Amino acid sequence: MDAREAVVAATQEELIENGYDGLSVERVAQRAGISVATVRDAWGDADALVDLLFDEFGEHELVLMNTGSVDTDLRALAAGIAAFYGVPRLRATFRALVYSADRSRGAAESLRRFWTQRLARAAEPVRRAIAAGDLPAGTDPIEVIRMLGAPFYYRMFITLEPLDDALAERAAAAALAAARAGVLTRQAS
Amino acid sequence: MDAREAVVAATQEELIENGYDGLSVERVAQRAGISVATVRDAWGDADALVDLLFDEFGEHELVLMNTGSVDTDLRALAAGIAAFYGVPRLRATFRALVYSADRSRGAAESLRRFWTQRLARAAEPVRRAIAAGDLPAGTDPIEVIRMLGAPFYYRMFITLEPLDDALAERAAAAALAAARAGVLTRQAS
Numbered sequence: 001m002d003a004r005e006a007v008v009a010a011t012q013e014e015l016i017e018n019g020y021d022g023l024s025v026e027r028v029a030q031r032a033g034i035s036v037a038t039v040r041d042a043w044g045d046a047d048a049l050v051d052l053l054f055d056e057f058g059e060h061e062l063v064l065m066n067t068g069s070v071d072t073d074l075r076a077l078a079a080g081i082a083a084f085y086g087v088p089r090l091r092a093t094f095r096a097l098v099y100s101a102d103r104s105r106g107a108a109e110s111l112r113r114f115w116t117q118r119l120a121r122a123a124e125p126v127r128r129a130i131a132a133g134d135l136p137a138g139t140d141p142i143e144v145i146r147m148l149g150a151p152f153y154y155r156m157f158i159t160l161e162p163l164d165d166a167l168a169e170r171a172a173a174a175a176l177a178a179a180r181a182g183v184l185t186r187q188a189s
Numbered sequence: 190m191d192a193r194e195a196v197v198a199a200t201q202e203e204l205i206e207n208g209y210d211g212l213s214v215e216r217v218a219q220r221a222g223i224s225v226a227t228v229r230d231a232w233g234d235a236d237a238l239v240d241l242l243f244d245e246f247g248e249h250e251l252v253l254m255n256t257g258s259v260d261t262d263l264r265a266l267a268a269g270i271a272a273f274y275g276v277p278r279l280r281a282t283f284r285a286l287v288y289s290a291d292r293s294r295g296a297a298e299s300l301r302r303f304w305t306q307r308l309a310r311a312a313e314p315v316r317r318a319i320a321a322g323d324l325p326a327g328t329d330p331i332e333v334i335r336m337l338g339a340p341f342y343y344r345m346f347i348t349l350e351p352l353d354d355a356l357a358e359r360a361a362a363a364a365l366a367a368a369r370a371g372v373l374t375r376q377a378s
Binding site: 019095098099101111115116119143146147149150151155157158159160170173174175177178180183184 | 287291297300301335338339342343346347349364367369372
């Protein structure tokens with residue numbers, strides 16, 4: 001395990017246990033078994049550690065398929081989201097990251113940037129389907145992905161309901177139905 | 190202004206300014222100009238104050254119409270949500286309440302209860318439309334309302350994007366399109 005990996009793992013543990021308020025370069029360095037100076041040189045403060053974790057999450061298993069069927073591709077994407085949040089450690093880390101946005105402007109900025117990049121990448125199968133004429137011209141690919149993802153986060157952070165087994169299937173099907181109805185078109189405004 | 194109103198207003202200000210961690214019976218009493226003993230008798234601790242605020246929000250302008258058209262009813266409901274979060278003070282309070290769920294198990298319980306009641310009430314126009322045969326039999330009314338609301342909260346708390354002007358219209362239309370496609374049916378599980 002190199003220094004970066006050790007710092008990622010330690011940041012994750014610290015965030016899960018103590019939240020953003022408990023996150024510090026000193027504690028992460030101690031947990032990672034690395035000198036404070038080394039950690040501080042590469043990641044200067046708590047916000048830099050949060051940003052590092054978002055980078056790491058950005059690499060995570062976004063299920064992007066190209067089966068020729070946008071329905072299959074989006075079902076796989078939604079199933080991937082469900083599988084991700086089915087892992088308690090990943091779910092706990094992401095929860096702590098989202099709540100960090102309330103504690104720090106820097107963390108909020110990292111969260112925003114994370115989603116801008118993530119949504120753009122996840123929209124690839126939708127872009128292909130529009131180009132192929134499988135979804136209405138003028139459909140906003142990012143909006144389709146927002147619609148697919150929103151139900152997961154709504155339950156996790158707003159209504160605090162469990163993610164039931166059928167959610168992935170339903171979220172993908174609902175986003176596709178809305179797109180096919182021509183509802184998810186680009187905004188004039 | 191009676192004591193309850195004064196305490197509601199003071200709790201709201203305290204939460205907006207200092208978040209859940211800064212919320213205390215003492216500070217709220219001082220702000221409301223009421224004795225600590227009086228506040229404590231009625232609302233014993235910070236969680237009781239949070240719960241009071243959820244009660245108050247539960248009374249807030251849920252736009253429930255009965256026009257005979259579920260499309261019109263749900264567009265009005267979504268426009269009502271947009272209008273609500275367009276008021277900076279209400280939005281700031283609700284943000285603080287949602288983030289409170291990360292700081293306290295009691296606040297999380299209040300948030301969960303708030304949504305259980307709110308979703309059940311908001312689903313009334315959908316129930317009527319199903320009974321009238323305007324939406325497919327087997328449609329889950331609560332799930333239609335979740336689908337309509339999720340995009341607002343996804344932007345406010347997850348992607349940290351603005352609520353654009355067309356969002357209400359789009360959210361209502363998307364939920365209806367998904368319901369009409371038969372995607373939002375009751376779970377067997």
